Amino acid sequence: MSRVIVIASGKGGVGKTTIAANLGICLGQAERKTALVDLDLGLRNIDVTLGLETVVLNHLGDYFEERMPLEEVVTTDERYPGLALLAAPQNMDPADLKEEQLEKLVQELRASYDVILIDAPAGVGPVFTAAIKLADEGVVVTTPTVSAVRDADKVLHLMEAAGVQYRYVIVNMLRQKLMKNGIMMSPEDIREVLGTPLLGVIPEDETAVVCCNTGKPLVTARCMAGSALRRISQRVRGTALSLPPLTSRRRGLFHA
Ligand SMILES: Nc1ncnc2c1ncn2[C@@H]1O[C@H](COP(=O)(O)OP(=O)(O)O)[C@@H](O)[C@H]1O
Numbered sequence: 001m002s003r004v005i006v007i008a009s010g011k012g013g014v015g016k017t018t019i020a021a022n023l024g025i026c027l028g029q030a031e032r033k034t035a036l037v038d039l040d041l042g043l044r045n046i047d048v049t050l051g052l053e054t055v056v057l058n059h060l061g062d063y064f065e066e067r068m069p070l071e072e073v074v075t076t077d078e079r080y081p082g083l084a085l086l087a088a089p090q091n092m093d094p095a096d097l098k099e100e101q102l103e104k105l106v107q108e109l110r111a112s113y114d115v116i117l118i119d120a121p122a123g124v125g126p127v128f129t130a131a132i133k134l135a136d137e138g139v140v141v142t143t144p145t146v147s148a149v150r151d152a153d154k155v156l157h158l159m160e161a162a163g164v165q166y167r168y169v170i171v172n173m174l175r176q177k178l179m180k181n182g183i184m185m186s187p188e189d190i191r192e193v194l195g196t197p198l199l200g201v202i203p204e205d206e207t208a209v210v211c212c213n214t215g216k217p218l219v220t221a222r223c224m225a226g227s228a229l230r231r232i233s234q235r236v237r238g239t240a241l242s243l244p245p246l247t248s249r250r251r252g253l254f255h256a
């Protein structure tokens with residue numbers, strides 16, 4: 001049975017694309033046929049995160065407008081075994097996407113892939129709404145700020161109402177010092193406020209920015225964020241890894 005996982009957030013810039021791209025790499029490597037769908041229509045950027053911007057030839061606009069079959073809009077690369085990227089069109093107005101078009105895409109992908117990861121646009125617009133209707137699982141990414149968490153709460157409620165069966169939260173860009181000083185919410189606070197299990201916690205780590213801008217996979221980098229992402233991908237694959245001791249103040253928060 002294939003799994004359709006939507007990665008969403010209320011606020012933009014919280015790390016959805018970084019997380020979707022790196023999870024895609026890990027799940028692909030684990031010998032699962034993984035499709036990574038960039039639904040940030042008109043604002044394509046997951047190809048850049050993967051260093052594939054010069055490799056992508058065709059995009060989802062070609063598929064939605066029936067210029068090409070699915071096989072022709074898929075981008076693969078030897079760097080990422082098991083992963084197929086479906087790049088977003090750069091000039092499509094998201095308002096033009098019809099729910100039937102997305103439904104047909106997901107149905108076709110389910111026939112050929114084990115995992116379908118959807119990188120949703122930020123917010124709760126029509127593309128997000130269409131995507132969650134088709135998802136089995138929803139991962140909501142938030143940063144530990146009050147406004148981002150409030151928006152994440154809304155996204156989670158909409159997912160629940162749309163029938164997304166399993167829902168998780170990833171806390172990204174955690175700054176330990178600010179958390180310890182009580183200035184930023186702790187992951188445990190966020191879990192309690194949202195009443196939703198955490199899939200993982202990723203610290204703020206400048207390697208994430210370096211990797212994103214140079215098209216190198218963060219998940220292979222020796223850094224805190226890379227290691228947190230590897231653990232998250234193992235959890236997505238069903239390995240019961242305990243979360244770090246989230247309320248603990250000792251070092252090694254992300255290595256437990
Ligand atoms: N854990 C992190 N630490 C520091 N920077 C991060 C982290 N995760 C993501 N970023 C950076 O934040 C920016 C926005 O990330 P992105 O994945 O594009 O967010 P979104 O898809 O939610 O808009 C990028 O420059 C990315 O490199």
Ligand SMILES: [Mg+2]
Nearest residue numbers: 016017040045
């Ligand atoms: Mg994005």
